[in-house]
Amino acid sequence: xxxxxxxxxxxxxxxxxxxxxxxxxxxxxxxxxxxxxxxxxxxxxxxxxxxxxxxxxxxxxxxxxxxxxxxxxxxxxxxxxxxxxxxxxxxxxxxxxxxxxx
Numbered sequence: 001x002x003x004x005x006x007x008x009x010x011x012x013x014x015x016x017x018x019x020x021x022x023x024x025x026x027x028x029x030x031x032x033x034x035x036x037x038x039x040x041x042x043x044x045x046x047x048x049x050x051x052x053x054x055x056x057x058x059x060x061x062x063x064x065x066x067x068x069x070x071x072x073x074x075x076x077x078x079x080x081x082x083x084x085x086x087x088x089x090x091x092x093x094x095x096x097x098x099x100x101x102x
Contacts (some may be wrong), residue, residue, distance in 0.1 A: 011045055015042060018042060
């Protein structure tokens with residue numbers, strides 16, 4: 001993720017301004033800015049942050065499921081590799097058997 005285009009404490013600053021604004025006069029208007037519009041923007045950011053947290057948790061859960069599936073596959077691959085290779089003792093016995101027939 002790239003450099004943020006806003007300070008990391010933007011939401012905290014907005015909440016402080018909104019709190020002071022509501023103490024002074026909630027109906028006070030600064031040009032197009034009202035306490036209601038700022039409050040709505042703060043609520044939007046909260047909802048988006050909650051969505052990000054939910055998606056991060058979902059991503060972590062999905063990665064954990066993938067890892068568990070890969071571990072299961074790896075166990076199967078290891079078992080297959082062991083089952084398809086004859087033990088060393090069997091190889092030696094077969095070699096002796098072949099040598100005895102020659």
